[in-house]
Amino acid sequence: MDFQIEDEHELIRDAVRKVCADFPDEYWADKDKRHEFPWEFYDAMAAGGWIGIAIPEAYGGSGRGITEASIVLEEVAASGAAMNGATALHLSIFGMHPVVKYGTDAMKQAYLPRVASGDLHVAFGVTEPDAGTDTTSITTSARLEGDQYIVRGRKVWTTKALIAERVLLLVRTTPKEKSERRTDGMTLLLAELQRPEVDISPIDKVGRNAVATCEVVYDDLPVAVADRVGEEGKGFRYLLDGLNAERILIAAEALGIGRAALRRAVAYAQDRVVFGRPIGQNQGVAFPLGEAKMRLDAAELMIRKAAWLLDQGQPCGAEANMAKWLAADASFQTADQAMQTHGGFGYASEYHVERYWREARLMRIAPISQEMILNYVTEHVLELPKSY
């Protein structure tokens, strides 16, 4: 067993930290308040080649693994950018995985270099109002007419829909009741998004307001057959294939928010003097921060292990799920404790911990709830009966 940190990973961490240092907490608070996409930050990360980190070298990326991608997203979140920064990049860093793995060469040539350079934004259209985690119950459908599919239906929680040129859209090409298995009959399309047949409405939400998440209605949107990813009917399986990587990256982002919150809490506990001494001298303030540190470090170990397994091509479902649960839990507890440490000022925007708190809360819900992870662990790891 070896915990030696690779030089290259330190270089990556350092370089990302330096880019992020040009975008302080005030920048993110402002973008969050104005509901503005952080273009300056996005462009700086694109210029450094960070967006293409996990895209194969043959298609303009750097072909690194989930370990390296998770380090980038962790550092982005830990800089204070939190999810406003991480989400701006996340989909471009990892969202094209189904295309990388199952797309035709022509499709890869056409889209991947543009994603790697930061030029092409792609959103993800999977969840529907009546089919959340129960993905096989989606009803958005596509019917084949000549050399194009006609898409009709409604998606929610499509992040970046306002700015994305394309969307990776999961549609039913065979209704659930006519499919042999419920996981069959779904197809993945790389559809154009900014079209008159598409209606996009941002959803008001608690936090991460620099990056809009939207409800999207598709009213007979035509999609060329050439823009279908892989085979018809296998879209759900293509998505499942990327779930572990997504869990790990999300966990790393949650970890980053926790690190940012803890940094601010510790600094405040050092500086804030009440009754003639720094509040951090009181064990009631100090101990929960010590606990937060331990929880974050423990979550990080699970993230590293899951990422390592995935990059080695080994099964990592249990570890990836556990990493997400542990990191989301540690992140929110830390952000909540950071707010508690700041007292009344923690509730004020000026100290930024309320922004971390709003965004850390999201990590216990999205992209999968903590409860569904417990379902995974109890059913697939402990082999208890399935509950749903």
Place this chain on the structure above:
Amino acid sequence: MKVLVPVKRVVDANVKVRVKPDNSGIDLSNVKMAVNPFCEIAIEEAVRLKEAGTATEVVAISVGASACQEQLRTCLALGADRAILVETDVDVQPLGIAKALAALQAKEEAELVIFGKQSIDGDNSQTGQMFAQLTGMSQGTFASEVAIDGGKVQVTREIDGGLQTIKISLPAVVTTDLRLNEPRYASLPNIMKAKKKSLDTVTADELGVDLTPSVEVVAVNPPAERAAGITVDSVEALVDKLKNEAKVIS
């Protein structure tokens, strides 16, 4: 034109350093280390000369423990073409470093050697000057602007109360001041390329130099904590205190 850039591994500028309990030095255990910021400026200047077509090769050099390879990798990621580590466990001092670099220069025969003007740990500001003396090269220190013009280098120097512009002949030594340039950040593609660049290691013995320190550090003490100020009730009291307590006027 070949350019050598000596770089030093130092404690990261953002770390709050602590003196060891026995006052023998700074506690460096588990402390983040980095390329000395002035050396980063030197690397940036060399890489810009290469991008402008003036320099043909940029070689980063460090003298110290094997951990210095980390900083040399950073330099390679910032655009240096290759790197050399003079590996030693000796706690090297400016004169030893300058000797080791002079021995390397005898082999490399670079036309320009760009140093940081000082390192943020020792703050000696000696190595560049000592190197110039040992090699007999001309020197332009504390540069805020560098222009290569044929066989000459025009160096704008930051001096007390203003700027001084000098012209020196190649081969030359330049030491960088803070305002010379703003170093770039390593990009991911360059970090990847850095892995394939060569990083050679030599020992002081192989170079035939003696790195034994000539200065002994007796004690390292943190600066005195600043005491709270007081309010004086008259100009006379102020003058009296400045004269008799602070002794800054007489």
